[in-house]
Amino acid sequence: MTRVRRPSAQTMAVLQALAERPDQWRYGYDLCTQLGVQAGSMYPILIRLADRGLLETGWETERAPGRPARHLYRLTGAGRAYASAAAAAAPATSPAPATSPAPATVPRQSRLQGT
Amino acid sequence: MVVTFAALAVTGLALLLRRTGGGDTPARIAAVAANRLPAHRQDWGRAMAAELTQVSGRARRWQFVAGVLRVMLFPPPRHPARVLAAAFGGLLPAVGATVAAATEVPSLSVFAAVAGLLLGGYATVAASRAHRLRPTVPRVAVGAVALAGVAAAVAAMVRIAVAYPAATIDSTHVFSVLFALALTGCLALALSPVSRAGPVDPASPANAVLSWALAGALASGAGLTAVAVTTPVTTDGTTSLLWPAGAAATLAVSAGAAATTRNRLSGIRAGLLTAVLGALMRFALDLTAILQVHHYALTSPYDIAAYAHSGYPSVASYVLSDALAGGILGGLVLYPIALLVVAFLGAAAGAGLRQLGARRTSA
Numbered sequence: 001m002t003r004v005r006r007p008s009a010q011t012m013a014v015l016q017a018l019a020e021r022p023d024q025w026r027y028g029y030d031l032c033t034q035l036g037v038q039a040g041s042m043y044p045i046l047i048r049l050a051d052r053g054l055l056e057t058g059w060e061t062e063r064a065p066g067r068p069a070r071h072l073y074r075l076t077g078a079g080r081a082y083a084s085a086a087a088a089a090a091p092a093t094s095p096a097p098a099t100s101p102a103p104a105t106v107p108r109q110s111r112l113q114g115t
Numbered sequence: 116m117v118v119t120f121a122a123l124a125v126t127g128l129a130l131l132l133r134r135t136g137g138g139d140t141p142a143r144i145a146a147v148a149a150n151r152l153p154a155h156r157q158d159w160g161r162a163m164a165a166e167l168t169q170v171s172g173r174a175r176r177w178q179f180v181a182g183v184l185r186v187m188l189f190p191p192p193r194h195p196a197r198v199l200a201a202a203f204g205g206l207l208p209a210v211g212a213t214v215a216a217a218t219e220v221p222s223l224s225v226f227a228a229v230a231g232l233l234l235g236g237y238a239t240v241a242a243s244r245a246h247r248l249r250p251t252v253p254r255v256a257v258g259a260v261a262l263a264g265v266a267a268a269v270a271a272m273v274r275i276a277v278a279y280p281a282a283t284i285d286s287t288h289v290f291s292v293l294f295a296l297a298l299t300g301c302l303a304l305a306l307s308p309v310s311r312a313g314p315v316d317p318a319s320p321a322n323a324v325l326s327w328a329l330a331g332a333l334a335s336g337a338g339l340t341a342v343a344v345t346t347p348v349t350t351d352g353t354t355s356l357l358w359p360a361g362a363a364a365t366l367a368v369s370a371g372a373a374a375t376t377r378n379r380l381s382g383i384r385a386g387l388l389t390a391v392l393g394a395l396m397r398f399a400l401d402l403t404a405i406l407q408v409h410h411y412a413l414t415s416p417y418d419i420a421a422y423a424h425s426g427y428p429s430v431a432s433y434v435l436s437d438a439l440a441g442g443i444l445g446g447l448v449l450y451p452i453a454l455l456v457v458a459f460l461g462a463a464a465g466a467g468l469r470q471l472g473a474r475r476t477s478a
Contacts, residue, residue, distance in 0.1 A: 044190075
């Protein structure tokens, strides 16, 4: 079995949040509010995950007039496998990341163009 | 000096924010920060700026913008190993230079340590931000001139430290730190990419800025050298009369670059680069010239009175110490700041002339 290097607690929380509904696209700010993570920490995590091919990114194509298109995120196949392996490798005694019950507000009908 | 720097920084930021157009202050800051990200992270900058539209409440918006600024200042490197190598690659020479300075020229050990750390830090930051920066002729030439200028300035300082150690003793370490900061700042300004990485295009604004700056610096250097060679050497240096010439070169370069690129900031950048490269040459030439003096004598009544109580072992040490302090504070710090104001004026004039020309053509 391949040994998975354990990510930081915040990265783990982001992975878990994205893995909850792996097919659904998520917004960066919604992840921030859901996990209680500041943007200055959230975006570097998302950038690193995308660099490693674990995160798929895209831009909204349908958006409200008067505001720019938002960036969307979801795990790739490799990302899902990594999230599962990392969760399995995490010790049971490790503290759970702080989460808030804020629901995801990503519109399901979003269509994407690749970045 | 701190107040001057702060005023310049605030003015520059205000100019940048004004250019970004609509939205509240956090939105403008986010837009500026997004554009300041390295080219390969620009999408992420746009993503963060777009996400800010969903953040409500003044405190939350400022909190979000603080995160955007954090990402702008320290973007995750694409190749962490390369950044680590740059950090070690910068740290080892820094330690080596400090040890060598402490052994050979102890009075320069603080300067060596600070300069090594600053240059190592700059190399690390540059490695984390750079992405396939293509070498162009103007970029390489400006970098070479800046490196030669810094090397000449350090060589002049070392020559003085070896010949007259008392002249370089800096008990407060203020001038050692200032010298290191000024040299690192000059190098950073000359070596940092002018605009985002793109295809090699001789007509691109980045190349135009660098070409204008290079032309201005070479013209300044030629003028300085001519004066240094033809003027009799005195303890006041040989190039002190060339301040107006430096100002004229900065004015011409900033106006030309702003008119060519149709961008005021490009003009300011080119003018400042000219001033900085000229300041390095002037510092090295002045100190080298003063070192050629065979007989050091004090002519000012103030200096004659001050020397008696100064504790310097010789008149030469006193004169050179004075020249060093003046060269660092006046030549490497205040001179570029003063010329930055000239660059602002030149860039405004260049942009205005360009608009006037365009109106006449259309009319």
